Amino acid sequence: MSIHISKGDQSKYGSRDWARIINSLSGFKSANLVGTISQKGVTNLSIVSSVVHLGANPPLLGYILRPHSESSPRHSFLNILETKAYTINHISSSFYKKAHQTSARFPMDESEFDGCGLTPEFYDGCNAPFVEESELQIGLNLVDVLEIKQNGTRLIVGEVQDIYIKSDVLAKDGYINIEALETVCVSGLDSYHTTKRLERLSYAKPHSPVKALDSEGNVEE
Amino acid sequence: MSIHISKGDQSKYGSRDWARIINSLSGFKSANLVGTISQKGVTNLSIVSSVVHLGANPPLLGYILRPHSESSPRHSFLNILETKAYTINHISSSFYKKAHQTSARFPMDESEFDGCGLTPEFYDGCNAPFVEESELQIGLNLVDVLEIKQNGTRLIVGEVQDIYIKSDVLAKDGYINIEALETVCVSGLDSYHTTKRLERLSYAKPHSPVKALDSEGNVEE
Numbered sequence: 001m002s003i004h005i006s007k008g009d010q011s012k013y014g015s016r017d018w019a020r021i022i023n024s025l026s027g028f029k030s031a032n033l034v035g036t037i038s039q040k041g042v043t044n045l046s047i048v049s050s051v052v053h054l055g056a057n058p059p060l061l062g063y064i065l066r067p068h069s070e071s072s073p074r075h076s077f078l079n080i081l082e083t084k085a086y087t088i089n090h091i092s093s094s095f096y097k098k099a100h101q102t103s104a105r106f107p108m109d110e111s112e113f114d115g116c117g118l119t120p121e122f123y124d125g126c127n128a129p130f131v132e133e134s135e136l137q138i139g140l141n142l143v144d145v146l147e148i149k150q151n152g153t154r155l156i157v158g159e160v161q162d163i164y165i166k167s168d169v170l171a172k173d174g175y176i177n178i179e180a181l182e183t184v185c186v187s188g189l190d191s192y193h194t195t196k197r198l199e200r201l202s203y204a205k206p207h208s209p210v211k212a213l214d215s216e217g218n219v220e221e
Numbered sequence: 222m223s224i225h226i227s228k229g230d231q232s233k234y235g236s237r238d239w240a241r242i243i244n245s246l247s248g249f250k251s252a253n254l255v256g257t258i259s260q261k262g263v264t265n266l267s268i269v270s271s272v273v274h275l276g277a278n279p280p281l282l283g284y285i286l287r288p289h290s291e292s293s294p295r296h297s298f299l300n301i302l303e304t305k306a307y308t309i310n311h312i313s314s315s316f317y318k319k320a321h322q323t324s325a326r327f328p329m330d331e332s333e334f335d336g337c338g339l340t341p342e343f344y345d346g347c348n349a350p351f352v353e354e355s356e357l358q359i360g361l362n363l364v365d366v367l368e369i370k371q372n373g374t375r376l377i378v379g380e381v382q383d384i385y386i387k388s389d390v391l392a393k394d395g396y397i398n399i400e401a402l403e404t405v406c407v408s409g410l411d412s413y414h415t416t417k418r419l420e421r422l423s424y425a426k427p428h429s430p431v432k433a434l435d436s437e438g439n440v441e442e
Contacts, residue, residue, distance in 0.1 A: 001389040006346075007280065007382050013395060015278070020395030020438075022277035025359055025381065027251030027311055027399065028406035028416060029274070052271045052285060053250070055372040056243035057236070059228065062285075062369070062376075064273060090248055093419060097431055104425035115427055125227075138246055146367050148283070148378060151276040155283075155376055157369060160246065161228050168222040174234060174241030175409045178248065184419065185249035185406055188396045190434065191421045195249060195406060195414035198314060202411070204325035206336055210318055213411065217241075 028185040035087035036079035045112035046076040059160035067152035085127040089134035092182040135181040137164040173217030249406040256308035257300035266333035280381035288373035306348040310355035313403040356402040358385040394438030
């Protein structure tokens with residue numbers, strides 16, 4: 001059975017069901033925890049499924065922050081504005097349930113680290129807390145905030161300062177085997193998935209078939 | 222073996238290796254084809270791994286467009302500015318090699334549909350071509366373009382007009398089982414992956430353990 005849903009069908013669905021439909025459209029999403037700390041020293045963790053690559057030189061990552069207001073404050077955003085620092089930590093299959101729990105509405109003075117059973121880890125050179133359980137941790141400095149005026153969301157733009165990878169999954173051509181780290185991905189609002197690699201593919205050229213690469217980035221003969 | 226890479230290490234890596242490292246950081250990425258058509262009627266397909274959910278009401282999706290200039294034109298961007306319409310099409314395991322091939326530098330007057338062996342499909346109400354091979358197709362209207370001034374990339378903001386799903390994978394709570402569609406995800410610049418669901422999790426509340434949901438969104442007892 002084939003399905004057609006148009007924008008005009010929104011009224012046929014409850015708002016939560018509509019949100020689940022629209023949240024399913026982008027495809028599989030990255031699964032990360034954003035770590036911050038307030039000037040008072042309260043740590044914060046927030047699960048985000050919208051981290052996106054913006055560029056390598058300078059190394060920039062973005063993520064989408066839902067509308068922030070006085071009545072519905074985003075604690076992580078307040079912390080980032082205060083400290084200009086935050087971390088992005090890959091969620092792996094060993095702690096995705098704890099990571100999901102960070103989406104609960106904890107009060108500002110309670111750390112999601114404590115509330116969800118995760119461990120803050122601090123490294124020299126970054127004010128914000130990393131997630132010790134994470135196999136791939138990134139420290140960033142805030143460089144810009146762009147508002148999407150149609151719905152009040154914001155694109156948080158950060159520059160990568162430090163990358164910590166807990167095992168040797170860096171191929172000699174720079175590819176990081178995040179599947180070996182058991183990094184998970186998300187579909188919709190609440191579904192978590194592990195992955196199975198089909199293959200790496202060579203740089204594409206017109207009218208020349210793409211070739212499979214081995215794990216180190218060499219063309220397989 | 223644990224690895225620390227700092228921003229200052231960039232000069233130790235070649236620019237392509239550095240790009241592979243940074244492109245691996247965001248986690249798993251969505252895999253979509255953006256379909257457009259020029260006013261002259263030449264269709265265009267472009268693989269993007271940066272489609273991101275922006276909001277459900279109104280239904281907005283974003284994606285990141287790499288720097289566009291006269292010397293390095295983004296044909297899809299020119300088409301979107303001309304027609305204000307584009308499509309986003311999930312890439313599934315049955316045609317990911319053809320989809321990867323669309324990243325080759327085809328001339329403006331040659332369609333990637335022809336060059337890569339994919340089939341344009343047109344529906345009433347949308348000027349832009351969909352990808353017939355795709356199991357989940359979305360028609361959008363352009364609503365905004367935000368420039369990330371640090372590197373000249375742009376966030377293309379579009380409003381969903383129509384959704385076409387080729388089989389009945391819509392749960393009664395609105396969740397779309399994109400794993401059943403064999404939608405793939407991407408890591409780094411060139412690695413394609415299928416997925417295996419761990420589970421769906423219930424809406425999180427503080428100090429209350431999250432529960433598994435069945436495929437229809439009911440709490441499993």
